[in-house]
Amino acid sequence: MNIAVAFLIIYFLAMILIGIWAMKKSGNDSEDFLLAGRSLGPAVTALRLQSSSMSGYMFAGAGSLGYSSGYFGMWYALGDLGGGVLNLSIIGRRMRKLTKILGSISSIEYLENRYQSSAVRMVASILALGGLFLYLMSQFIAGGAGLASVTGISFDIALVIAVAVIVSYTFLGGYLAVAYTDFVQAIIMLIGMVWILIATLQAVGGLTAGHQQIEAINPNLLTMFGADLEYQNQWGLIIGALLIFSIGYMGWPHVVVSHMAMKKPSVSRMAGVYSTAFNLLFIPAPYLVGLLALIVVPNLAAPEQAIFEVAKTVLPSFAVGIVMAAVMAAIMSTADALLLQASTIASRDLVGRFFLKEVSENTLVKVSRITVLVMALGGLTMALLQPPSVLFLATFAATVLGAAFAPAYICAVWWRKANKVGALASMLVGSSVSVVWKLGDLGAVTGLDPMLIGIVCSTVAMIVGSLLTQKSHPVSAHILDAIDSAASVTSTRSTRDVKEDIDLSAQMPEGG
Amino acid sequence: MFGLPGFTVLVMTVIPLFWIIYTAGFYFMTRDWANADEED
Numbered sequence: 001m002n003i004a005v006a007f008l009i010i011y012f013l014a015m016i017l018i019g020i021w022a023m024k025k026s027g028n029d030s031e032d033f034l035l036a037g038r039s040l041g042p043a044v045t046a047l048r049l050q051s052s053s054m055s056g057y058m059f060a061g062a063g064s065l066g067y068s069s070g071y072f073g074m075w076y077a078l079g080d081l082g083g084g085v086l087n088l089s090i091i092g093r094r095m096r097k098l099t100k101i102l103g104s105i106s107s108i109e110y111l112e113n114r115y116q117s118s119a120v121r122m123v124a125s126i127l128a129l130g131g132l133f134l135y136l137m138s139q140f141i142a143g144g145a146g147l148a149s150v151t152g153i154s155f156d157i158a159l160v161i162a163v164a165v166i167v168s169y170t171f172l173g174g175y176l177a178v179a180y181t182d183f184v185q186a187i188i189m190l191i192g193m194v195w196i197l198i199a200t201l202q203a204v205g206g207l208t209a210g211h212q213q214i215e216a217i218n219p220n221l222l223t224m225f226g227a228d229l230e231y232q233n234q235w236g237l238i239i240g241a242l243l244i245f246s247i248g249y250m251g252w253p254h255v256v257v258s259h260m261a262m263k264k265p266s267v268s269r270m271a272g273v274y275s276t277a278f279n280l281l282f283i284p285a286p287y288l289v290g291l292l293a294l295i296v297v298p299n300l301a302a303p304e305q306a307i308f309e310v311a312k313t314v315l316p317s318f319a320v321g322i323v324m325a326a327v328m329a330a331i332m333s334t335a336d337a338l339l340l341q342a343s344t345i346a347s348r349d350l351v352g353r354f355f356l357k358e359v360s361e362n363t364l365v366k367v368s369r370i371t372v373l374v375m376a377l378g379g380l381t382m383a384l385l386q387p388p389s390v391l392f393l394a395t396f397a398a399t400v401l402g403a404a405f406a407p408a409y410i411c412a413v414w415w416r417k418a419n420k421v422g423a424l425a426s427m428l429v430g431s432s433v434s435v436v437w438k439l440g441d442l443g444a445v446t447g448l449d450p451m452l453i454g455i456v457c458s459t460v461a462m463i464v465g466s467l468l469t470q471k472s473h474p475v476s477a478h479i480l481d482a483i484d485s486a487a488s489v490t491s492t493r494s495t496r497d498v499k500e501d502i503d504l505s506a507q508m509p510e511g512g
Numbered sequence: 513m514f515g516l517p518g519f520t521v522l523v524m525t526v527i528p529l530f531w532i533i534y535t536a537g538f539y540f541m542t543r544d545w546a547n548a549d550e551e552d
Contacts, residue, residue, distance in 0.1 A: 082531040211515030266545040276535040
């Protein structure tokens, strides 16, 4: 057994132990299983949010982009840097408060409660389930491929092992296990990536020397416009690259559920700071290592392997195991969040809402657990068949989810006039436009990124749909009060107590 | 700087700086958020 495999076994065992611990710590009701009893502090919230939104893409896709397009890839990184704090500052506190007021336990149930429409929940469930399942499948395949490359075992067996580990701790501990494993995995990802970056910089003689060597290969790689300057003046694509991992995150159901699990609404403040600190340390590194890989491992046939090949070249053998654990951590922390969210939507938002209405909380938790297994087996079976392009599936799902849901989640807490017609129009238009743009490769023709055009159309649909139907579908007073309460930063209890004191004092006898 | 073109240095400096200022601003401008926690 080589040292890399030993590291992976220890890592897998640690994740399963966290799952067992979480199972003992969690209660049996849905809020415990799906939201960890709304008990999470700022560090776990921040790192869970970041690691669940950064998939294996950060090691394979980002490195590949740096290797082939140079500093152009940094547009994605620069948007990504603020994705967490943007999410937490814009919807974090308000969504936490509103979901608590409305009694929502899943991020899709919340949309039904806020927009007061079962149709919103049905449409949102189907769209989210489709997107999350495709994304989940791509992570399973990436996990299997990563494990196979480290251990040398066949892809099929590696895939089954990777899925079994992810399912075991998600099945056992629910959201608490996912949150704490994601927290640990984020730290492992950070250590692994910073280690590779430092070793790579040492290998090329420092940052300036590295850039000089890249300039000798192709000076365009040091510009922000691609290896052949093909993105010069393509601001529609550049803005899309900035948006996909900043604003887009606010539409991902498996990411925004982090807000609902916060211990207190104000947890989002410190979580925002942790999130930006983590991102500054982690996110630019894979793009930069990918670029410097041109010096360390030139002429790679598969640029997706750039970071792995650099790691094997510049790191001692024992460190390669840690780095591979970091790669698996990036994949698994996204896959577990996707799995839990997809199973929640299938069990609670579809089966429990529309087919088995009269069931207890315990039964719903059992249905959630069974759905975790069913989804995993479905994803495993399809992953074994190996769809043609995993990277395409992942970016496709991420774009459609972002375009479909970002305006619905943002307007839910910020715009009192946002109603169910606007929400339905936004989700349907955003998803349809981004699907057509992506499948039709219209970005290349128009110079507009699918995420950019999808979010713009989705937002316009929300505004037009809501404004045109204010009279026929008004937002109820109950929801308006809830939105106001979620927006408030003053304690209404304190105000009430003061008012009660005044009322009582008025009842006191004169001179008393 | 660091052997990079001026525009690349500008973008790579200004945008991260923007996010740092945004985060600091968010943290300090929301000091009163804890006031509303008690009713949760």
